[in-house]
Amino acid sequence: NAGVTQTPKFQVLKTGQSMTLQCAQDMNHNSMYWYRQDPGMGLRLIYYSASEGTTDKGEVPNGYNVSRLNKREFSLRLESAAPSQTSVYFCASSDPGTGGAQYFGPGTRLTVT
Amino acid sequence: QKEVEQNSGPLSVPEGAIASLNCTYSDRVSQSFFWYRQYSGKSPELIMSIYSNGDKEDGRFTAQLNKASQYVSLLIRDSQPSDSATYLCAVTTLADYKLSFGAGTTVTVRA
Numbered sequence: 001n002a003g004v005t006q007t008p009k010f011q012v013l014k015t016g017q018s019m020t021l022q023c024a025q026d027m028n029h030n031s032m033y034w035y036r037q038d039p040g041m042g043l044r045l046i047y048y049s050a051s052e053g054t055t056d057k058g059e060v061p062n063g064y065n066v067s068r069l070n071k072r073e074f075s076l077r078l079e080s081a082a083p084s085q086t087s088v089y090f091c092a093s094s095d096p097g098t099g100g101a102q103y104f105g106p107g108t109r110l111t112v113t
Numbered sequence: 114q115k116e117v118e119q120n121s122g123p124l125s126v127p128e129g130a131i132a133s134l135n136c137t138y139s140d141r142v143s144q145s146f147f148w149y150r151q152y153s154g155k156s157p158e159l160i161m162s163i164y165s166n167g168d169k170e171d172g173r174f175t176a177q178l179n180k181a182s183q184y185v186s187l188l189i190r191d192s193q194p195s196d197s198a199t200y201l202c203a204v205t206t207l208a209d210y211k212l213s214f215g216a217g218t219t220v221t222v223r224a
Contacts, residue, residue, distance in 0.1 A: 031210045042216040043157070043201070050210045058211070090156055099164060100145035100205040102212055104156040 001026050004105035006091050012111045013081045021076040021108050023091030031094045032074035033102060034058075034066060036087040043090070049074055081112045116140075119202050119215035127223050132189040134218050136202030139183070146178055146185045149201040151217070157201055161187060192222045 004025045013019055025032065034046040045058030049068040063085060065077045078085060088109050092102040116139040126132045134148075145164055149157035163169045163176040163185065175188040185204075189196055202215040 033211075040216075043214045045211060048211065094210065099162060100207050100210075100212065101147055101159050101162055102203075103159065107156050 003027065004091055004093055004103055006089075006105040006108050008108060009106065010109050012113065013078075014113055015082060017081050017112075018077065018079050019081065020078075021089055021091075021110075022073070023075065023105060024073045025091075025093040025103075025105075026072065027093060027095070027103065028071070029093035029095040029098070029103075030071070032068065033092040033094075034064075034074070034076045035090045035092065036060065036085075037090060037107075038087050046076065046089075081110075083112045086110060086112045117202055117204055117213045117215040119200075119218050121216075122218040123221060124218055125221045125223060126192050128192060128194060130192050132192050132196065132220050132222070134187040134189075134200050134202075134220070136185045136187075136215055137183055138185070138202075138204045138213070140204070140206060140213075141180075141183065142206045142208075143180075143183075143204040144207050145205045146176070147203040147205075147212070148174075148176060148187045149203060151199045151201060153198075189220070192220075194222045194224050196220060197222050 007022045030051045033048040035043045047066040049055045052071045091105040094102040120135045148161040151157045161176040173190045177186045199217040199219045201217045203212040
């Protein structure tokens with residue numbers, strides 16, 4: 001099992017460009033999450049999907065959109081990137097069977113210039 | 114907003130010593146508690162989960178939970194340089210599928 005995979009690993013964008021971060025999990029988990037992690041700010045939830053077909057805003061949703069494509073895949077889109085979106089982005093998944101524990105992908109390091 | 118507070122660190126311990134990490138949480142209905150380890154430049158990795166009061170041991174790691182005091186801790190016995198990382202405390206009520214994370218405590222084990 002690969003667990004949670006994310007693409008790309010690194011990305012540099014210019015202000016105003018758009019891009020989509022991809023996430024997939026092979027653990028048959030119902031719930032998936034997108035976080036950003038900035039120095040001194042900890043992990044902050046951007047969006048989550050409790051189950052296929054549903055998405056909800058987290059703590060810092062502005063400037064982002066998500067799509068739960070199917071049970072395996074959950075993508076994060078930046079429509080018009082801003083320097084404030086420079087961060088490390090993590091995708092995670094969980095399931096009632098995990099007791100609430102979330103399992104993280106390797107992350108995408110995004111720089112917006 | 115659920116709050117999770119961790120001792121600020123950084124925590125420096127000599128090799129072979131016990132590292133003690135503390136975490137308090139504000140939401141009394143929290144039900145599940147986790148410790149994640151995050152090496153620099155890597156993603157968080159689940160190392161311990163605890164659901165009921167008392168101690169839970171896994172190798173050199175012991176998690177302790179006291180729901181009355183809203184307190185969870187992690188002890189790392191016989192600390193090794195490979196334990197040098199940031200440790201994140203996380204809690205959930207299970208009602209909304211979300212985890213609340215602490216800011217993390219950075220541990221450095223001196224050889």
